[in-house]
Amino acid sequence: MAVQIRVEVNGTTYEREVEPRLLLVHWLRDELGLTGTNVGCETSLCGACTVLVDGRAVKSCTQLAVQADGSSITTIEGLQQNGELHPLQQAFWDQHGLQCGYCTPGMILAAADLLAQNPRPSEAEIRAALKGNVCRCTGYHNIVKAVRQAAEQMGGG
Amino acid sequence: MGVIGSSIKRREDPALITGRGRYTDDLSLPGMLHAVIVRSPHAHARIVSIDAAAARAAEGVVAVYDGRDLVPGGEIKGVPTGWLLPDLKVPVHPLLAVDRVRYVGDGVAVVVAESRYAARDAADLVEVEYEPLPAVVDPAKATADGAPRIHDEAPENVAFDWQLGDREKTDAAFAAATKVARLKLRNNRLIPHAVEPRACLADYDPTSGELTLRMTSQNPHVHRLLMHLASMGLPEHKMRIIAPEVGGGFGSKIHHYPDEAITAWCAINLKRPVKWTATRSEANLTDAHGRDHATTAELALDDGGRILGLRVETYAAMGAYLSTFAASVPTYLYGTLLSGQYDIPAIHVHVYGVFTNTTPVDAYRGAGRPEATFVVERLMDAAAEVCGLDPAAIRRRNFVPPEKFPYPTQVALEYDSGNYEPALDKALELAGYDALREAQKAARDDPKKPLIGIGLSSYIEACGLAPSQVVGALGAQAGLWESAKIRVQPSGSVTVYTGSSAHGQGHHTTFAQIVADKLGIDPEQVEVVHGDTEKVQFGMGTYGSRSAAVGGSAIATATDKVVAKARKIAAHLLEAAEEDVVFDPAADGGPAFHVRGVPDKRQGWGDVVLQAYLAHNYPDDLEPGLEETSFYNPSNFVYPFGTHVAVVEIDRETGEVRLARYVAVDDCGNQINPMIVAGQVHGGIAQGVGQALWEQAVYDDSGQLVTGTLLDYAVPRAHNLPSFETDHTVTPCPHNPLGVKGIGEAGTIASPAAVVNAVVDALKPYGVNHLDMPITPEKVWRAIHLKGAL
Ligand code: FES
Numbered sequence: 048m049a050v051q052i053r054v055e056v057n058g059t060t061y062e063r064e065v066e067p068r069l070l071l072v073h074w075l076r077d078e079l080g081l082t083g084t085n086v087g088c089e090t091s092l093c094g095a096c097t098v099l100v101d102g103r104a105v106k107s108c109t110q111l112a113v114q115a116d117g118s119s120i121t122t123i124e125g126l127q128q129n130g131e132l133h134p135l136q137q138a139f140w141d142q143h144g145l146q147c148g149y150c151t152p153g154m155i156l157a158a159a160d161l162l163a164q165n166p167r168p169s170e171a172e173i174r175a176a177l178k179g180n181v182c183r184c185t186g187y188h189n190i191v192k193a194v195r196q197a198a199e200q201m202g203g204g
Numbered sequence: 205m206g207v208i209g210s211s212i213k214r215r216e217d218p219a220l221i222t223g224r225g226r227y228t229d230d231l232s233l234p235g236m237l238h239a240v241i242v243r244s245p246h247a248h249a250r251i252v253s254i255d256a257a258a259a260r261a262a263e264g265v266v267a268v269y270d271g272r273d274l275v276p277g278g279e280i281k282g283v284p285t286g287w288l289l290p291d292l293k294v295p296v297h298p299l300l301a302v303d304r305v306r307y308v309g310d311g312v313a314v315v316v317a318e319s320r321y322a323a324r325d326a327a328d329l330v331e332v333e334y335e336p337l338p339a340v341v342d343p344a345k346a347t348a349d350g351a352p353r354i355h356d357e358a359p360e361n362v363a364f365d366w367q368l369g370d371r372e373k374t375d376a377a378f379a380a381a382t383k384v385a386r387l388k389l390r391n392n393r394l395i396p397h398a399v400e401p402r403a404c405l406a407d408y409d410p411t412s413g414e415l416t417l418r419m420t421s422q423n424p425h426v427h428r429l430l431m432h433l434a435s436m437g438l439p440e441h442k443m444r445i446i447a448p449e450v451g452g453g454f455g456s457k458i459h460h461y462p463d464e465a466i467t468a469w470c471a472i473n474l475k476r477p478v479k480w481t482a483t484r485s486e487a488n489l490t491d492a493h494g495r496d497h498a499t500t501a502e503l504a505l506d507d508g509g510r511i512l513g514l515r516v517e518t519y520a521a522m523g524a525y526l527s528t529f530a531a532s533v534p535t536y537l538y539g540t541l542l543s544g545q546y547d548i549p550a551i552h553v554h555v556y557g558v559f560t561n562t563t564p565v566d567a568y569r570g571a572g573r574p575e576a577t578f579v580v581e582r583l584m585d586a587a588a589e590v591c592g593l594d595p596a597a598i599r600r601r602n603f604v605p606p607e608k609f610p611y612p613t614q615v616a617l618e619y620d621s622g623n624y625e626p627a628l629d630k631a632l633e634l635a636g637y638d639a640l641r642e643a644q645k646a647a648r649d650d651p652k653k654p655l656i657g658i659g660l661s662s663y664i665e666a667c668g669l670a671p672s673q674v675v676g677a678l679g680a681q682a683g684l685w686e687s688a689k690i691r692v693q694p695s696g697s698v699t700v701y702t703g704s705s706a707h708g709q710g711h712h713t714t715f716a717q718i719v720a721d722k723l724g725i726d727p728e729q730v731e732v733v734h735g736d737t738e739k740v741q742f743g744m745g746t747y748g749s750r751s752a753a754v755g756g757s758a759i760a761t762a763t764d765k766v767v768a769k770a771r772k773i774a775a776h777l778l779e780a781a782e783e784d785v786v787f788d789p790a791a792d793g794g795p796a797f798h799v800r801g802v803p804d805k806r807q808g809w810g811d812v813v814l815q816a817y818l819a820h821n822y823p824d825d826l827e828p829g830l831e832e833t834s835f836y837n838p839s840n841f842v843y844p845f846g847t848h849v850a851v852v853e854i855d856r857e858t859g860e861v862r863l864a865r866y867v868a869v870d871d872c873g874n875q876i877n878p879m880i881v882a883g884q885v886h887g888g889i890a891q892g893v894g895q896a897l898w899e900q901a902v903y904d905d906s907g908q909l910v911t912g913t914l915l916d917y918a919v920p921r922a923h924n925l926p927s928f929e930t931d932h933t934v935t936p937c938p939h940n941p942l943g944v945k946g947i948g949e950a951g952t953i954a955s956p957a958a959v960v961n962a963v964v965d966a967l968k969p970y971g972v973n974h975l976d977m978p979i980t981p982e983k984v985w986r987a988i989h990l991k992g993a994l
């Protein structure tokens with residue numbers, strides 16, 4: 048009993064039939080081949096799967112693909128504009144905000160949501176905004192620095 | 205400054221920040237099947253029957269196998285253990301349980317289906333009838349009379365009974381002591397929790413008989429060796445193991461688990477690629493856990509606070525089976541570190557390795573050394589209290605003085621170098637120790653203010669896990685050298701093949717720095733290849749903070765060999781004697797050989813390299829080509845050290861502990877890339893603070909893991925932690941070519957003791973002398989409000 052959905056992902060519109068129970072993250076990874084979005088848990092608590100749905104950070108392991116019908120999604124693969132790194136991508140690189148990189152796509156997209164809502168976050172606000180995203184490698188120190196750098200570059204500062 | 209020592213940005217990042225990094229579960233092959241492992245819900249039970257008929261009949265299911273299917277000839281192929289001790293009891297660890305399960309999560313059957321979802325559905329249809337047996341989960345209780353017997357091979361549940369040091373000398377020290385500090389410590393069981401769960405993708409070619417296994421591995425060659433020797437029985441040259449991007453390991457991806465071998469077995473049997481990916485709860489149940497010690501420790505002192513002796517007794521949980529390096533962790537990686545940074549004249553340690561009906565325990569970031577540091581550094585604070593000394597003063601009084609190096613400890617190590625007081629001084633200065641003590645006093649007297657606590661931890665570690673002869677004598681079933689091959693292409697670009705397989709450490713960057721620095725070329729000219737048994741000659745992998753010290757030294761040594769050969773070619777071209785030709789990587793106009801004292805008589809590096817391949821104008825007795833290999837086997841461990849200072853604030857009403865500041869001064873010798881060094885320190889601190897305040901794998905009495913998900917196993921999150929204040933001293937390692945030590949585990953080793961010392965320091969007015977980790981608000985609240993009624 049497949050269901051028809053129409054979703055824009057990284058600027059391309061896809062019309063697909065999906066099983067009602069298919070998770071959005073599995074649709075992105077297994078059917079669209081967008082494996083930059085990672086899976087780290089099944090309880091919606093690690094944030095590795097975070098994508099932007101209509102501009103807001105969403106844990107794509109917690110949504111069904113059918114729920115995304117009609118929406119516009121940005122995954123890490125779609126964050127670059129005209130081949131240029133997004134300021135957050137650049138900042139994570141500059142500040143050594145990643146080690147194994149597994150949490151990074153989700154972390155960057157969660158931070159993108161934050162900066163869209165609050166262009167000048169304090170350290171405490173950055174830390175609070177990222178509490179849904181687990182990083183086991185960096186101790187968050189350089190992630191916070193990276194978000195600050197991006198905020199500055201994006202004109203918030 | 206050369207290329208070594210500069211914080212160049214990581215070359216691995218562009219792929220990872222754009223979603224182009226390929227982790228194991230990102231990979232697919234045509235015709236690929238998916239495996240799901242059915243696991244025991246009981247901690248200890250007899251398997252009465254397994255009925256897989258309904259699962260086999262389900263849509264999309266290709267096969268279901270149980271433990272008997274995997275041993276058609278009757279001989280159970282099990283997962284091996286890689287470290288033996290005298291009289292170690294090594295029970296068989298079958299790939300899938302046969303007749304009996306011994307912990308929640310023990311594999312019972314495997315379902316292989318056309319899709320992830322079909323396999324998961326069918327797994328629920330496998331009906332296993334169990335007859336539950338009594339279980340034991342506490343290492344201290346597992347050896348009691350009447351405790352359930354987990355393995356027939358170990359009637360008392362004791363895997364090993366191990367001692368180190370001199371008992372009589374230690375007893376004499378205690379008899380002479382005027383002061384004794386004594387603690388009972390529980391080192392909490394931890395779940396490594398790499399954010400990427402374990403996964404593998406097995407592909408078998410029946411024509412060539414070759415198995416390719418892509419897997420989440422810290423050490424592909426070691427996995428290949430162990431699988432060849434024990435679980436798979438395939439010849440090594442017919443097994444290729446590839447570690448793609450690996451999403452963190454922290455030890456959990458060193459070991460040989462049954463799951464990867466089961467998946468490979470399915471692929472061979474079905475002649476189709478098979479993928480297996482753990483769910484998070486599956487990872488938490490089956491990734492080897494860390495720590496889990498119950499310890500009694502005593503320090504004997506004289507009136508002046510000088511240490512006379514140390515006595516330690518530890519019950520270390522092994523879990524239900526002996527994991528790959530399980531036996532080494534609470535013995536040679538623990539007992540040997542109990543001298544800490546101190547000149548201790550007598551030490552005795554007694555460790556019982558104990559089976560329990562829990563997930564197997566093995567190396568987790570730090571592996572034995574955090575446990576040792578916790579014992580020593582908690583005791584130092586307890587001793588300061590007993591002797592009425594400041595915690596900094598008692599440490600200073602007992603440090604091994606710089607003139608005593610090389611310093612042989614009472615527990616089998618020889619510290620090659622060290623200079624402990626400057627690191628302590630620097631940490632105290634950075635923290636503003638005296639001002640903190642003032643602030644603490646003021647806060648104590650003002651009930652409206654949170655309590656302040658200051659905790660020190662002066663740690664040492666032996667890492668760069670190495671000398672093959674030494675570890676072999678201690679029971680390792682492998683050598684712990686490292687290999688590197690340097691291939692200089694005719695154009696002058698370089699490919700480095702290293703056995704140090706990275707999973708977040710930045711080897712592509714730091715290893716390129718080593719070669720670029722030595723050859724005077726741009727790091728962009730150097731490519732680093734790792735993580736593939738077919739591309740890389742051999743390797744022992746990445747753990748025990750060994751990559752820079754051992755893997756990096758192998759690269760440096762192989763690069764030196766390349767230069768030595770190139771020098772012969774240069775001498776020929778310069779028509780000079782070889783011993784008169786010198787290489788100057790930093791020469792004006794680019795790296796070049798020249799005749800000693802005559803810089804103008806030179807041959808550029810590029811021309812020499814090209815000539816190695818043209819061999820037109822070439823020494824008669826030299827083979828063409830420019831490629832050298834080194835198998836570097838160090839003469840000793842390396843001994844990083846440092847002092848960390850934690851500052852906590854405690855809410856008197858709720859008992860909540862807030863880590864207000866964290867200062868770390870580490871000495872890892874020369875630094876190749878300080879940015880990466882600091883990153884390693886940050887991550888390590890976070891994990892250690894997690895152990896001190898939040899993390900614990902809790903089993904109920906029936907053996908259920910009650911903290912199996914992120915809901916109840918509390919890994920540190922961004923809002924739990926402050927930014928860290930880091931600095932360093934530099935005491936180069938005297939015995940490796942780079943003077944580097946290791947930094948990957950330092951933070952995890954030092955920080956649990958620093959934080960607990962800080963909390964206990966804060967609670968001194970309430971008569972608290974110890975709290976077990978994790979120090980939850982409840983424990984603190986009880987300590988404050990129920991005074992000692994814990
Ligand atoms: S995978 Fe979605 S929150 Fe963990």
Ligand code: FES
Nearest residue numbers: 146150182183184
């Ligand atoms: S960089 Fe490894 S989990 Fe964040």
